[in-house]
Amino acid sequence: MRVFISYAQEDRVQADHLKQRLLDLGHTPWSDSGLHGGQAWWDEILDRIRGSDALLLLISPAFLASQACLLERRYASLLGKHLVPVMVAPVPHHVLPTELAPLQIVDYVHPGEAAAYAFARAAATIQPSRGLPHPLPPPPPVPLSYLNGVRDRMGRPSLTMDEQLEIIELLGRGARAEDSEERRAAHDLLQMLSRRTDLYESASRRLHEHLMSGQYVAPAPRPAHVPTSPPAKGTPTAVKVLAWIGAIFVALILLIWLLAPSESQCFSDSLGYIWCS
Template sequence: MSGTAASPSPGRSGRRVFISYAREDQDALNDIRAGISALHHEAWVDSNLDGGQAWWDVILEQIRTCDAMILVVSPSLIDSEAATRERDYARRLRKPLIPLVVKPVRSDLLPPDIATLQFIDYTNRTPLTGAQLANALFSVPTDAALPEPLPDPPAVPVSYLGDLAADLRREALSADEQFSILAKLRASLERPREHDAAAELLGVLEGRRDLLHQVAKDIERVRQDDDLRSRASHPIAVAADSEPVPAPQKAPEAQKAPEPILAAGGHSPTPQAAPAAARNVPHPNRQAEPFAGNPQPVNPGVFPQAQTNPAYAGAPMPQQQQSFRQLPQDFRFVQQPAPPQRLALSIIALVLFIPLGAVALYFSTQVPGRWNTGNPAGALDASKKAQLWGWIGIGVGGFFWFVSFASSLQTSYYY
């Protein structure tokens, strides 16, 4: 595919901006477009296009003719294959990239081409945020020449699940191929956008005639892990489904011997109303006898507690009690108090001594951006530097103004 740079537009002050975003960030996209329009720039998004090669050709043409690309940074954008190819093509065309962070992202999960850029924090919009965006767009040159020759355009982004579906339609799959497909499907099940399609392909893999026995066992474990994740994400439904049902009470004459709780099939939610046998209380006229249940083979992937407790020899845990085993919560995104920005201190230093105050103000503006991009160490370092340079600026500026004031008094004394 070939293309040329757009002809220069005399007197054009606004910039043509291409916005690369993920569908999950539509709300933030609307605010960003409104802000760009208020700054008298032209923003373009692909919301009005259909899929296919023609859709991709229009996107590539818009990237070639734009002055800069704005990246709506979020976890969804990082996982988007289309956004990755758009960003790579713009970088090879030497287009400026302006990242706006709309949702917190861990810095160690950012792709290398984004991690090295200067971010604008859009999670907590302030007048300073608008000023940073306006300054970034103002510094972008208009109608910059494209490289010659043009780099090869990227192919149309297609979900890799389509490639897995094509592999599953083959007549034979080797052991390595089966394990590889299963590993990719396991990762896709953890992504909400790909979960349903991955679950369907997992069923196709499980139904193959050449499926290995070990792969079949791994598929069962993958399904159990997926079920646990689903239950952990809906705790209310889990509590409702796992509510044990009391066993029907038998007439006193029909109770010949106490039955163990595990063999009976569930616990009673109200122990006071349960019969003595269900509470595992021995009959007053009979000695307590050790329970010797019906030993059954235990699947280590489902009931690991059966291997660590040698005293247990009863039947496996009922299915309705398995729902109590939930995955631990993910603490990766637990927010902690952000370090102070030192904005007031920096402004005072700027008033008293502009050079040092400007340095303090720069580090002050870096604090929220580094914090919201998942870089707490960098945010703390910027806060300390803003405080240091702020106090230095106040000290130097105060000394300068004191000397100036004293000099003026001395001059007025002689005259």
């Protein structure tokens, strides 16, 4: 059967793993290789959903926050596609959307023999698609379409200060969105905008505030020299002071000895008196 894998980018490793499981079970899985954005990318996604027999939904907190995953499963439901939800990260049952709560969800949070059997049983229930409804439901809009519009505006050769501030505020809200894909895309656009040489001072300051408060702040550069071992312990200060005092004392003794008059010469005369010169 043709299976479309719907997942959030944070769950890419689990998606690749389950894709191989589907291949081993004789299915033909397809998954997006990454978020490319734009109308052509979204048109391909929708075409793959229409041509699939079922959607494999990788349930996780990131999946539930993803705008693209939401649009994919809603469009598939309108087309009458079989939904196979598989939980790959813990999500409380009461927070599941209404279209998923009644479905039997495969627990694949801890992959193992039991999880593999449960997944194989769920995959065995997939049946060929009954065909598309006529007329087709209207296709959902491209996710993050407002960011695509912002990027087009950023491509203009010149922007007024008000235009710069408006774009920065839009991207700042996107950088704080729940959808990880939206946050990533908004942050990338903020970085791109920061490289413009015609930013006004107030716009530049506001832009860097968003970058510094965002989730994708680049780590600070490491210092040029990082010691690999702790420095050797030096001589205690008190010992150094005593050594200097001793050296000065010896120097003073030598100086006094050198400046002192030479030893007197004494002799006695014939009467027995001692004379010294």
